[in-house]
Amino acid sequence: MKGLQDIYFDIPSNEHIMVHARIVNFFKNFPVFKNYSLCSSYILDVIRKSEPKSIAVPTFTYSYTKNFDFSVNKSKSEVGRFSDEIRKLYPPKMRTLDPVFSIIDTENFGWVDSQWNDEAFGKKSIWESWDKFNGIILNIDLPEVTATQIHYIEKLSKVPYRSNKFFPGNVYSADNTLFKLNYAYFARNYNYHLDRKKRLSIMEENKIVFNSVWNGLPVRWFRAKDMRKLLQPILQSNPNSLLK
DSSP states (O other), X not given: OTTOOOOOOSOOXXXXXXXXXXXXHHHHHOTTSOSHHHHHHHHHHHHHTTOOSEEEEEOOOGGGGGTOOEETTTOOOSSOHHHXXXXXHSOGGGXXXXXXXXXXXXXXXXXXXXXXXXXXXXXXXXXXXXXXXXOEEEEESOSSOOOTHHHHHHHHHXXXXXXXXXXXXXXXXXXXXXXXXXXXXXXXXXTOOBOHHHHHHHHHHTTOOEEEEETTEEEEEEEHHHHHHHHHHHHHHOTTTTBO
């Protein structure tokens, strides 16, 4: 592939890796990829060279909180092109049963439970598991640190600008079975805004972020539990410390 360097991401092997990626620039820079599907698949293949235990690709659907039904089969990812291309590449049974924070378990590790998750950042959530395993969060070509894991940390820290809200709705499993769900979401008061630049600065100052460049694109990764151990005491001391 002309101009494309066949190099690994600078990440350790035998890890759980959650991927947040923006692929528009990569797609433009390397026209050898005829479509976004091939581009997305290639990025996954590069990650696999690190021999991970699992790869999780977020396929979030915030529309559920706005009275839309959620279908494992049909609901498109609302967090970027890469995410939705991966969703289309894998069978619905590899998508977790969460109407807001679903992920695709690309390596079929076992993240998909047979029961619906009914609490965004609770004991059955992917975020609890990611913290337990100190999983890696990988950002590809993202200007600011992207990690939904921060909301799990906010919940543990009981920040006052978030509170549990309940969203009843219809959810459909991979076999199109309808379930009625009352989903608890630790939602933010929209008068408050997170400062991602400040968060990244704190994480970099404390040397828990690893930065590199891959085919001309900025890449960073960090670990879930490391982030919690750093940021939770800060939030408990001053709940507004990571806000603008």
